[in-house]
Amino acid sequence: MAADFKTIILGRGMMGAAAARHLAGMSDGIALIGPAEPADRKSHHGVFASHYDEARITRTFDDDVVWATLASRSLDRYAEIEAESGIRFYTEAGCLFAGPPAVRGEGYLGRALDVADEMRLPVKSLPPDELSRRFPQFAFNPIFHGYLENRRAGHINPRALVRAQALLAERGGVRLIDATATAVRDAGSHVEVTAGSVRYTAEKVLVAAGGFSNFNNLLPRPVDIRVSARTVAFYELGASEMEIFGGMPSTIVFGDREEDHVYILPPVRYPDGKAYLKLGGDTESRVFDTLAAASEWFRADGDKAEREHLAAIASTIMPGLKSSPITSAPCVATYTRDGYPYAGFTESPRIAVLTGGNFVAAKSSDEIGRLGAVLICDGGLGESDFGKELTPVFR
Numbered sequence: 001m002a003a004d005f006k007t008i009i010l011g012r013g014m015m016g017a018a019a020a021r022h023l024a025g026m027s028d029g030i031a032l033i034g035p036a037e038p039a040d041r042k043s044h045h046g047v048f049a050s051h052y053d054e055a056r057i058t059r060t061f062d063d064d065v066v067w068a069t070l071a072s073r074s075l076d077r078y079a080e081i082e083a084e085s086g087i088r089f090y091t092e093a094g095c096l097f098a099g100p101p102a103v104r105g106e107g108y109l110g111r112a113l114d115v116a117d118e119m120r121l122p123v124k125s126l127p128p129d130e131l132s133r134r135f136p137q138f139a140f141n142p143i144f145h146g147y148l149e150n151r152r153a154g155h156i157n158p159r160a161l162v163r164a165q166a167l168l169a170e171r172g173g174v175r176l177i178d179a180t181a182t183a184v185r186d187a188g189s190h191v192e193v194t195a196g197s198v199r200y201t202a203e204k205v206l207v208a209a210g211g212f213s214n215f216n217n218l219l220p221r222p223v224d225i226r227v228s229a230r231t232v233a234f235y236e237l238g239a240s241e242m243e244i245f246g247g248m249p250s251t252i253v254f255g256d257r258e259e260d261h262v263y264i265l266p267p268v269r270y271p272d273g274k275a276y277l278k279l280g281g282d283t284e285s286r287v288f289d290t291l292a293a294a295s296e297w298f299r300a301d302g303d304k305a306e307r308e309h310l311a312a313i314a315s316t317i318m319p320g321l322k323s324s325p326i327t328s329a330p331c332v333a334t335y336t337r338d339g340y341p342y343a344g345f346t347e348s349p350r351i352a353v354l355t356g357g358n359f360v361a362a363k364s365s366d367e368i369g370r371l372g373a374v375l376i377c378d379g380g381l382g383e384s385d386f387g388k389e390l391t392p393v394f395r
């Protein structure tokens with residue numbers, strides 16, 4: 001029997017849409033199946049995504065050479081994607097890390113400096129006095145040093161990037177189908193994908209459903225991921241706060257304790273027309289093992305205690321925010337066993353998986369998508385494409 005498509009990609013998110021664009025340049029007969037963002041998240045009872053936002057930090061400076069390479073290869077193509085799609089998503093605002101002075105080879109910052117040397121990244125070290133002079137909007141711990149990546153760093157708009165990827169994929173011949181898959185089955189000679197009452201067939205399927213990859217029977221066996229709740233705090237800025245924070249870079253601050261680490265996005269305009277500065281942390285209050293629990297989390301406004309924790313940190317390091325109204329929102333981070341994304345086949349030679357953003361994959365999603373496309377075309381990934389590191393682990 002002839003299948004409807006050569007490849008179906010499931011998930012029109014950051015990785016899936018990028019995979020579709022890249023695969024369109026390698027093959028024909030592709031469908032990208034995934035729902036659009038819900039118009040009203042509070043009344044939506046289906047799947048959600050981790051990219052429903054206007055800003056994600058981008059940088060190459062990283063303590064891991066695989067992640068730094070995935071980011072760098074993606075950054076290489078931002079301008080091309082913007083030019084071809086006509087959709088702007090990248091702002092080169094720079095990225096600043098602030099923390100205790102780095103010791104080479106030790107801790108995140110010490111390792112990241114070694115990776116920066118290896119990759120010849122122009123990262124400028126700022127001693128405490130220079131850090132406070134250049135970034136007066138922050139009140140960092142006086143012993144903190146800064147590590148600044150000025151070029152090829154800043155933030156991307158993840159919604160806009162997904163839009164651009166999907167547009168270019170469609171232009172390249174990919175059929176976009178606005179639906180949620182409810183089952184995937186290897187039928188021997190082909191794969192069947194059920195989406196509600198409709199059934200599609202394909203020679204191969206790439207499951208790129210983010211934190212929702214283990215729900216809806218998309219994979220023969222669950223992939224080993226931890227889907228972890230994240231709460232983000234939004235500060236609505238008025239004109240005077242914009243004066244203070246408008247020119248800041250994307251910023252990551254290492255507190256004394258791990259739970260005090262925060263990342264801060266410079267103010268950007270949101271669809272309601274207002275400018276918000278966003279702050280998030282890395283504490284894990286809950287993990288989700290069912291679609292119902294994950295979906296319920298996305299309908300709420302995040303964790304109240306986490307929001308208060310973030311607000312307490314913000315009031316110390318950004319006193320200029322004291323009069324800004326604060327709201328919060330939910331998201332999920334999808335962690336893999338080794339901390340790298342998964343890109344590989346399942347026990348079925350026709351069903352592959354591409355997921356595991358580990359809280360940091362938005363900036364690198366174009367390269368991760370390319371790896372998904374290569375995987376489908378070639379059946380595996382070579383050493384320069386991190387085939388070993390990205391091998392999925394199943395439960």
Ligand SMILES: Cc1cc2nc3c(=O)[nH]c(=O)nc-3n(C[C@H](O)[C@H](O)[C@H](O)COP(=O)(O)OP(=O)(O)OC[C@H]3O[C@@H](n4cnc5c(N)ncnc54)[C@H](O)[C@@H]3O)c2cc1C
Pocket residue numbers: 010011012013014015016033034035047048049050051055056057058158179180181182208209210211212213215216218230231232263280331332333354355356357358359360361362363364365
């Ligand atoms: C609060 C927060 C802040 C972050 N900040 C940063 C940052 O600053 N920088 C950075 O680089 N990264 C950041 N990340 C990580 C980044 O957003 C994710 O790694 C990235 O979105 C993962 O891409 P993905 O394609 O795997 O998943 P998603 O973008 O979530 O896409 C998955 C898609 O699959 C679809 N889907 C799900 N189930 C089905 C189904 N059954 N059928 C069809 N489609 C389905 C969904 O609709 C969704 O569109 C952050 C994440 C969070 C939560």
